[in-house]
Amino acid sequence: MSTSAMDVHHDHAANVLADPTAYADDARLHAALTHLRANEPVVWVDNPPYRPFWAVTRHADIMAIERDNNLFVSGPRPLLMPAEGDDVMKQQQDAGIGLRTLIHMDDPHHRDVRKIGADWFRPKAMRDLKVRVDELAKRYVDKMRDIGPECDFVTDIAVNYPLYVILSLLGLPEDDFPRMLKLTQEMFGGDDTEHKRGEGSTEDLLAVLMDFFAYFSALTASRREQPTDDLASAIANGTINGEPMSDMDTVSYYVIVASAGHDTTKDAISGGLRALIDNPDQLARLQNDPSLMGTAVEEMIRWTTPVKEFMRTATAATEIRGVPIAEGDSVYLAYVSANRDEEVFTDPFHFDVGRDPNKHLAFGYGVHFCLGAALARMEMNSLFTELLPRLDSIELAGEPELSATTFVGGLKHLPIRYSLR
Template sequence: MVRVGDGVVVVLGFGEAERVVKGAEFGHPEPEVVGGGHADLPVDGDGRVVRAFAFLNPPDHTRLRGLVGKAFTARTVEALVPRVEELVGEFVGRVVAAGEGDLMAELAVPLPVTVIAELLGVPVGDRERFGAWSGAMARAAEPGFLLAPGVAEAAAGARREFVGYFRELAAERRRAPGDDLLSALVAVADEGERLSERELLVTLTLLLVAGHETTTNLIGNGVLALLRNPEQYRALARDAALAEGAVEEVLRYDSPIQLTTRTVLTDTTLGGVELAAGTTVLVLVGAANRDPRVFDEPDRFDITRAPGRHLAFGRGIHFCLGAPLARLQGRTVLRELARRAPGLRPAGEPEWAETVTLRGLRTLPVAVR
């Protein structure tokens, strides 16, 4: 752990990081009060910014996550398996048929967008906007001091468009419910006003960014790691059962989320260092996932590695609600690519996105032998 300024510490070790993301003494600051006239942020009747449950502490976190969890169940994800397999087959088939191309543009980006859009019941003709909205909001998912000029403004504009769109779509689902997640969330929202419209809209924003960007990065980072370790890719091509372990190793080795932030809620000690309430803790997930005290040869990519305790999906009450869906898409893509394109190889240098919190590729040129 390293102090980097007044009231800010950086955590790199696995043990300390795990305690921060699990411990009740670490959480999020209270929502700021901005008044009722703020154009870019949803606010409640008291002028407080309405946040998604992932950025709240109990009891608000418990209430909202519980409501969303009733709609976004394990059965929901299980029911998606055939459709995800069908979609992966279609996207991989296009890559194979073309013989070469940008894997990000042809597969890693459109697949999660399509999955989350179908899950929410978004009409086909509206789905292209999802990628632009998600990308703009994801680029702003950084600590303020890392944001480039204009990024926050672009994210605010995307958020306004997204919220406006889903406000109308949610109203349609109230009038005529469908067999989709949005209809389920709307039904939850209408039961005793336990989930307000504002809470519904920020939840949908979270589902879009978390369900799209992180899965896109999981796929891109995973394929790149396999191509840079061709013996691992060949092993996967020989044995499809390795796909599950491959996804877990990608999550450890090159996590789609590299940084998460917590606030010290009550005075505590971490790693022998006293931390006062209000201290900001930056957890470097990528560093924790390569802690040599926990992982043997942590810089080696090995899809046969015994499943470890990586922190890619967090821990405790904030464990990622969408982890089963991300894992489903990741293992299906890696398995299908290795099966249908065993000779897949790099066709140029990849380009990384200019973000720190969300680590992923902008382009990944590949060729099919």
């Protein structure tokens, strides 16, 4: 970090961005972000155990940074971690053994690796997958009916439905789904007392990653020996410039698809249902006019913003909104803030199933735009299209709980009481 803490003003409201518990408290988080957008939209954050960084909270500035992916790169700090985690990740990557997913990479390598799985998320592939997605949506709405009149929507429905979709796309056996679920919760839940492994230390997180690597290394060997018609085979046999991907890039590809591919969708689905419960006028509006489902899904995604941030590193001295940024400085892209930006969204704290346009940044922007965005949208559309016509009544049956995180997260419990046909 080349900017000295002596050189800059500190707005302590920005400390929420480096506090996992803040993401489990919507009111506290959004009060701080609203203050920052109005008063210091590019702000210095120095809150140990995290290394300092610049936080960017305005939609337009985040888009400009994402657009200039040569000036602002993902490496070496693609997401916010405690300093110890940054150091271990760097040591591992220097040794060629660290997790290196699409979010860690920059072009041209990022572009080449992304191409390997891209065809599986294009419109034709989505149309082919829709039958399976609709079938799973009906299965899980039927399950809601069968276990009603109460359930924890997160643990009973939202966590399993997108997991089954993404692992079906990969071609993994259903017997392995519970293992993938637990590993994903442990990977994204390192800051959360309920989901973290052990003490949630760097060593515990590394153990989770090693379990992922062991599973997916065996899968790679199997798919190279006997290729099948699934995404796992496409990844295992993918090449770059005629050469097979490295073992680390191959395993990392599986990890990001299997984990981010379902956990973020779980957050958007469960948070979307809570928003409908909290806004019964919007629920009734959507039930009465199913043609709004497309805009409703986008609003659920904006409202929940499952990926809270990515980090970028400046490759040269520059400035953002007139604030000097030194070469080597880390920049935090606050997607949660961008998606409530008053300069972009009319009445941003109003949940509106008909919001149009809806230029949210929940899938990122530019070269790192989410590879699985179309799949997430389709899964949500299928589930709510199945659920809402069969729903006679719904209300909270307890207090919803959000996970503590600084990266990916949302509801971990949503107790509901309902009547379902």
